[in-house]
Structure formats: C-alpha cells, structure tokens
Amino acid sequence: MSMAAGRPRSTLNITGLQIAHLIEQRFPGAVLDAAPEAATIDPARLIEVCTHLRDDPELRFEFLSSLTGVDRLDSFEVVYHLESIRLNQMTTIKVTTLDRENPVVPSVVPVWPGAHLQEREAYDLLGIEFDGHPDLRRIFLWEGFAGYPLRKDYLVGPGGRFPGLERFPGEAGDDMKDIRGTQ
Amino acid sequence: MTLKTEPFVVNVGPQHPSTHGVFRLRLTLDGEKIIDADMVMGYLHRSMEKLAEERTYTQNIPFTDRTDYLAAMTGNLAYVIAVENLAGVEPPERAQWLRTIMSELQRFASHSMAIGIFANDCGAWQTPVMHMFRDREKILDLFEMACGARLTTNYMRIGGVSRDIPPEFMPTATKLLKDLPKRLDEYENLLLENEIIVARSRGVGVLTAEQAMAHSVSGPMLRASGVAWDIRKADPYAAYDKLDFDIAVGTHGDVYDRFVVRVAEMRQSLHILEQALEMMPEGPVNAMQPTATVQPAWSAPTGPLAIRPPEGEAYARIESPRGELGFYLISDGGPAPFRFHIRSPSFINLTPLALMTVGSTVADAIVILGSVDIVVGEVDR
Known part of the structure; x- marks a missing residue:
C-alpha cells in the first residue's frame, strides 16, 4: 500500500454541446440533438460512439459513473454520465426511444461492463429493454410483477x-x- | 468406477450473518469450487426514487439518510449538493466546514463498522466489532449533539446545514480526536498483521485496476486496485480543497488491500478532522435561512416556502465511505423533482462480484462480499 498526495483540482465538465461537436466530427449524423446538459445520440450508432468515447486518447471515458432511465412522458430516455479517471473530466450523453409500448435501446455492457446491474435496474423499474444485454432480468422486483413502477x-x-x-x-x-x- | 456428479446450489442469505442485511447470494458449486454466483436483491426495495417524485426537495432529505444508513451524513450531503447545483445556491463558509467535519466523522464511523464486521467474516467472532462499536458510539454522540439524531441524521439542508453545532460540541470533539489515534494504533496492532486475517484475505478476490474501472467500481475498492481516484481530491466539494490529506492506494487489489486501505483512510480522516476543527470560521450556517430550515407547513408542503429550482438537470457526486455516491435530479420547475436517481456505490460495486468469486471457495466468497462493504439499504433503495 502507498499514499498518494495529489493536488486538489476540479473535474473538467465537457458540456453536451462540446461533446456533440467532437462526436459529429468523427461520426457525421450520429448526434440527433445537443443541449448544454447532454448530447443525444442516435441509438443505432450508440455502440460505436461509446467505444470511441472510451478509447479516444483525448477523451478516455473509461468509467461509466451512472446510467439512468427517465420517463419523459412522450418518450424514454437513458442518460449516461461518463467519467475519465486518467484525464479527470466528465460528460453526459443520452439516447431516446419514442416507442412507449416496446422501448428498446442498445446495451452498453460490451463497452462498459459496469452497466450490467444498472441496465437491469432500468429494465426492472421502467421497462426499457437493452438489446444485447447478457442477462436482462428483473432485479429488485420479482419475475411476474405487473407493470413498471417508475413509469x-x-x-x-x-x-x-x-x-x-x-x-x-x-x-x-x-x-x-x-x-x-x-x- | 466413475461417480455421477452434478452442480450443487447453495443459498447464502437472505438471512445470513455474512450478507450484512437481507441480501441473497446463490452460489453454484462444483465440489467446494464456485462455478457461478448470482445475486438476488430487492428484499429492502422501498422505491425511494418513485416516492421522491411526489415530495418536495426539502421533504426528500430524510430519504437520503435511509439509503446508506451507516453513512447518513454523506447521503444527505450528496443530495443537497445536487439540489444546490440545480437551484444555484452557494452555502456559506461555515456550513462547508461543518459538512466536511460531519462527513469525516461519518467516514470514520462507517469504516470502523466495515473493518469490524470484516474481521467477523474472517472468523474473529465479535470481539473486534465490539471495540469498533465503542468508538462509533462516541461519534454518534457527537451527531446527536449536532442534530438530535444518531443514525438518521437529516442534518444537511439545501444551502447549508440545519443548525449550528452547540457549544459543547467542540471540546467533546477535540477530546475524542486525542483518544481515537491511540485506539487506531491498537486496532492496527491487533488486526493488520493478524495471521487469521492475512491468511483469509491475501490474494483473494483480486480485481485489477482495468477491471475495477471497467466495472464502475469506486471508493476504497477502486483505490485498493491501485487507482488513486478520490473525489475529495479530484473534484473537491465542501472544504476539501483547503485541507491537506493523502489518498491511500493499494497495490494488489485483493481483499486484504481493501481492508488496509480502509484503515489508512480512517487515519487520514482523523488528520482532516484535526485541521478542520482548527480552521473552521465563525458565521452563518445556512444561505437560505427561511426556506431551508423552516419546514413548509405540513398542510401546505408546496406553499411559498417550497424550493422550486428552474427547469434543468444536475448530477452531483461525492466520495462517500463506500465510494462514488451520486444524485441525478431533473427539475421541471415544480416543487418536486421530476426524476430523482441515486447512483449508489454499494449497488454498483457489486457488479464484479461474480468475477471475483467464481473459481474460489465458499469461505472466500464470504470474505469477498465482506470486503465490498455493502449496505443493503443502499443496494436496494
């Protein structure tokens, strides 16, 4: 074990507009909407964008801090808070699905295994299906529970x-x- | 002659001393070797995120005590910082220092439970944990002085803290800070090189730095894997940018390193507290006195005193004793959050549990689960 002193510094927040610009340069057409809070990504291109965000030496978002499902009344939204531990910066991206009956977004478990339990939580409470998740089951409620209570x-x-x-x-x-x- | 064999399923929990609450681990065994580990959770699920959508921002503060009930102060703090970011409120200087002091006292109390119960899991049945309870009691007494409650503190408020500390707090805290380092020496002598603990935990449940980061593991677990990442340093909140302290970093990422990192963090917490008690300025403790400390009347919780942040969203994260505790709030301009999400470190730190346990034995699984230091109230919310 060792002790690291480290000087206090602040995490750089890359706004949704900045990250949208960076993604757009690399993947034209992948950003559907950009706001100061977050950039909304085309679900079809989510995996390639996320892989780029994780591996790009300027970005290095190797740490998925939080994954949140949101019911926006007319659509469902999944919000990803990303952090780079090496470069001490963070950003936020979103995907949206308009289908309320059968909402499906791609799973980011292949990119960040840390999404495993969090995607199960969003599926359990909001009914958002994550395409490609290795083990998508209910997590807090039991199989057979009627409905999705966070809707x-x-x-x-x-x-x-x-x-x-x-x-x-x-x-x-x-x-x-x-x-x-x-x- | 060949014997017919088949995998054997063992349920650890939901009622089992090693699960530290109502949490169930389904282990599939081949002989004594674990070939699959499945977590079953939700026994303590209270749907706080749904409840919070129907209560005002101030009314939601007590929920944050009841997620991680071993570290209520840090739970309160993460939530109020998120609301402050949303509403654009800056707490006064003294409140920032009080928040720091309470957080560090809470970290010491929470880590003493973590290592005491971890010693339980290793087989040092009850003696170490009773020593830890003795010190934790003293800290809970301080909390009682400051806010009237020991466990569910409800102390932080949007824009500051609920009230200033009473005059007897400082002398008691100073005296306690003289005693605790001696106690910590004692525990280090007793536990750090203890043969049983070393034999049970060294080289067990190893997580490399890459694995830990990929699985979103945070807090002492991430640092034990050799990643010097502490939000108190990386993105200082409260008064941490004015304090001098070190981050304890492990090298092997095993259960033993997690334990050692926690002990070293307790030492650092005392170091922080010594400075903070010296440096704390006088002044007001709340920026939004009427709104934040006077509760809106029960009959009209959404009356003129309710806080209504502008439309938008905010994500705030702090270093809780268990790791990165985050709150994601969405406001639609109303008196209650539109969405209230807790990024709970206990829950997310469980993600690589199967990775750590598969291939080891049942006895190791108990120690590995103990080293994650979960609080089931926070896992299930």
Whole structure:
C-alpha cells in the first residue's frame, strides 16, 4: 500500500454541446440533438460512439459513473454520465426511444461492463429493454410483477388519476386532500 | 468406477450473518469450487426514487439518510449538493466546514463498522466489532449533539446545514480526536498483521485496476486496485480543497488491500478532522435561512416556502465511505423533482462480484462480499 498526495483540482465538465461537436466530427449524423446538459445520440450508432468515447486518447471515458432511465412522458430516455479517471473530466450523453409500448435501446455492457446491474435496474423499474444485454432480468422486483413502477403512468388511481403525472394536485388550491386520497 | 456428479446450489442469505442485511447470494458449486454466483436483491426495495417524485426537495432529505444508513451524513450531503447545483445556491463558509467535519466523522464511523464486521467474516467472532462499536458510539454522540439524531441524521439542508453545532460540541470533539489515534494504533496492532486475517484475505478476490474501472467500481475498492481516484481530491466539494490529506492506494487489489486501505483512510480522516476543527470560521450556517430550515407547513408542503429550482438537470457526486455516491435530479420547475436517481456505490460495486468469486471457495466468497462493504439499504433503495 502507498499514499498518494495529489493536488486538489476540479473535474473538467465537457458540456453536451462540446461533446456533440467532437462526436459529429468523427461520426457525421450520429448526434440527433445537443443541449448544454447532454448530447443525444442516435441509438443505432450508440455502440460505436461509446467505444470511441472510451478509447479516444483525448477523451478516455473509461468509467461509466451512472446510467439512468427517465420517463419523459412522450418518450424514454437513458442518460449516461461518463467519467475519465486518467484525464479527470466528465460528460453526459443520452439516447431516446419514442416507442412507449416496446422501448428498446442498445446495451452498453460490451463497452462498459459496469452497466450490467444498472441496465437491469432500468429494465426492472421502467421497462426499457437493452438489446444485447447478457442477462436482462428483473432485479429488485420479482419475475411476474405487473407493470413498471417508475413509469409516470404506472397504476392509474381512482377517478383516472395518474399519481406520477399529477403531482401536487392541491398546489394551486388549498390542501393535500387530493394527494392523500379522500379521508 | 466413475461417480455421477452434478452442480450443487447453495443459498447464502437472505438471512445470513455474512450478507450484512437481507441480501441473497446463490452460489453454484462444483465440489467446494464456485462455478457461478448470482445475486438476488430487492428484499429492502422501498422505491425511494418513485416516492421522491411526489415530495418536495426539502421533504426528500430524510430519504437520503435511509439509503446508506451507516453513512447518513454523506447521503444527505450528496443530495443537497445536487439540489444546490440545480437551484444555484452557494452555502456559506461555515456550513462547508461543518459538512466536511460531519462527513469525516461519518467516514470514520462507517469504516470502523466495515473493518469490524470484516474481521467477523474472517472468523474473529465479535470481539473486534465490539471495540469498533465503542468508538462509533462516541461519534454518534457527537451527531446527536449536532442534530438530535444518531443514525438518521437529516442534518444537511439545501444551502447549508440545519443548525449550528452547540457549544459543547467542540471540546467533546477535540477530546475524542486525542483518544481515537491511540485506539487506531491498537486496532492496527491487533488486526493488520493478524495471521487469521492475512491468511483469509491475501490474494483473494483480486480485481485489477482495468477491471475495477471497467466495472464502475469506486471508493476504497477502486483505490485498493491501485487507482488513486478520490473525489475529495479530484473534484473537491465542501472544504476539501483547503485541507491537506493523502489518498491511500493499494497495490494488489485483493481483499486484504481493501481492508488496509480502509484503515489508512480512517487515519487520514482523523488528520482532516484535526485541521478542520482548527480552521473552521465563525458565521452563518445556512444561505437560505427561511426556506431551508423552516419546514413548509405540513398542510401546505408546496406553499411559498417550497424550493422550486428552474427547469434543468444536475448530477452531483461525492466520495462517500463506500465510494462514488451520486444524485441525478431533473427539475421541471415544480416543487418536486421530476426524476430523482441515486447512483449508489454499494449497488454498483457489486457488479464484479461474480468475477471475483467464481473459481474460489465458499469461505472466500464470504470474505469477498465482506470486503465490498455493502449496505443493503443502499443496494436496494
């Protein structure tokens, strides 16, 4: 064992616009949308883009920090927070699928094995399928659990109320009656 | 004559002392050799991410105590930093130092549990862990002084901390800092070169630096594999950029190195605490006094006092005792997060468990799982 002193420094955040520019130079047409937060990648080209992000000597994003599935109401989004330990920088990319019935995005496990459990989590709670995942099963809930609870339209309440959609229905009005049900 | 053999499945858990909670490991064995390891989790799944989408930003702070219940302070801290990034709030100087002090006290308390229970897994039944409990009690007493709770602290607030420390905190903490190094010497003598621990853990569950990074492993596990990566240094938050400390780095990436790295980090935590208690300035402890410390009324949680960050998203990560703890928040401008995701180190550090255990024996699997130092509340959320 040894001790490394190391000087404190800050992680360089490569914005979505910058990373979109870098990806676009190498893979024309692979970036569908670019925002300061993240670049949205064409799902069909996700694997080649991710492999490039991991192996490029200027980028070296060898560490998948976090993988998040998001229900955007009209689409599903998978957000990848990438880190480079060697170069101390991070960036964010996304993929989107518009198919709400059968959402499928490519699995990044071949690029980052660290996505293994995180993709299973997104599949379990949001029902996003990861094409190419070696062992895609439910992880927290049991096989046979009905529905995907992190979806915004999960469990339609009495009177057709969507608990995930109509957050704080009493916000404009008076009290919390609507949230806690009629008592 | 040939004997007919077939693989044998052993369930370790969900109720088993080595799983440190309700976690199940299905080991497929060929003789005593493990040929497959499958994790079954979710026994403690409370769906916090869904619950958080229906509560205000301030109401969500107590959830972050209950993910990693051995390190509530760092859980609180990661979440409030994410909200601060989202809302553009800068906490005052004294709050930053209080956050640092609480985080390091928490790291010491959490690591003492980690190494005490690890000694349990190795066969030093209960004696070391009771010594560790003794020191951890003193730290929990300090937490109780600061915020009234010992385990689920709920101390950090958006824009600072919930309240300043009482006058008796400083003398007690200073006295404790005089005692703890002696205790740590004692434990090092007792455990570091202990024949049982060395025999059980050296060369077991090896993870190379490349494997560790590829599997998104973080914290003491990553450092034991020889990667000097600590977010307190790489991307300082709170007051860590003003403090002098070292990162403990292992060489072999085995179970023993993980244990040694944790012990060395406890020493560094004490070093940080000594400086922080000296250097902490006076001043306010919260930037958004009314909004953050006065709770919105229960009958109207989304009233004028609720925080409404502008539309956008934020990802904040800190070095928790278990590794890189991150919060990813999406705001739609409302009083509650649109999406609340926890990047939990306990969960992600389990990714290479099969890689580490396949090929070794059942007894090794127990020690390897102990070296990951999971908290099931954080694995399942």
